[in-house]
Amino acid sequence: MRAIVMGSYGSPSVLQPADVPAPPERAGWVTVRLAASALNWHDVLVRQGRYSSPLPHIPGADGAGVRIDTNEAVVVLPSLFWGRGDAAPGADWEILGDHHSGTYAELVTVPAECAVPRPRGLSLAQAAALPLVGLTTFRALFSRGRLRSGESLLVLGASGGVATTAVALATAAGARAIVTSGATRKIDAARELGAAGGVDHTESDWVEAARALTPRGAGFDLVLDSVGRWAESVRCLAPGGRCVVLGASAGEQATLPVRPFYFGQYELIGTTMGSPRDMAGLLRFLDDHTVAPPVIDRTFPLAQAALAHERLEAGTGIGKIVLTHD
Structure with missing residues (x-):
């Protein structure tokens, strides 16, 4: 599959397109074919090595696409292994793209609870931009x-x-x-x-x-x-x-x-990101209220992830930057 791979930590230039093996199947996990992924400042910190991500590594926390086993339109919940309590995450909690391969790729594999229904009325770019910040x-x-x-x-x-x-x-x-x-x-x-x-x-x-x-x-x-x-x-x-x-x-x-x-x-x-119960609360809120969709600053093709990171770090835009996986 095509993906953006960082072979070292550093500037946006370390983000390079590459062909890599598809993620292996795992019990209790599902694979999502991604149509779009969104940038977060967290991705910059991963790229800089702040989370000691394994190298080579595919970054990215946010994404939207189709669950390949059910063909259901989903967004990716990037909060992994939160645990049972809601007051704070458990000891194993991490953000997708820290130590597990992330969403700057054609495919991503996540725990089944982290593939949630795509909210109605959102474009692919808006859906991809929702999970982490939402x-x-x-x-x-x-x-x-x-x-x-x-x-x-x-x-x-x-x-x-x-x-x-x-x-x-x-x-x-x-x-x-x-x-x-x-x-x-x-x-x-x-x-x-x-x-x-x-x-x-x-x-x-x-x-x-x-x-x-x-x-x-x-x-x-x-x-x-x-x-x-x-x-x-x-x-x-x-x-x-x-x-x-x-x-x-x-x-x-x-x-x-x-x-x-x-x-x-x-x-x-x-506070930090949130639990699957918080995500369910967000989805209910979107169903029960009239909420403006995520603001999209600009979209880039997946292969131009480095340029997208440059724009993110420049701080000149308004809203989210999205990578399209066409």
């Missing part, structure tokens, strides 16, 4: 963040997959979403998805500007921080507010003043 964001907002209709949400960022998905899901649930960005066009794009407004997070007073957009300037009920700016995120909260953290692209360390934190009755909540 599941991650659904868990962050609802399973962990307990977002409710009528509450206010601040999303750090405006243009990435998590940010655009958060605005779409929160708006569908009846929450009021505000975003941050350093680019006016990205805030404008978020407004088109349903965001009520946005602030420029490159300005020194952006926290105050964001709080001013909440009722009576009281702050946000929930902040979604996918970059690691904890101190500023907590300052954006209303008394009793929750900050859900799911990334560290802007910082690996954070310092918080302790007294304001406990006097504010704040919650700091960590």
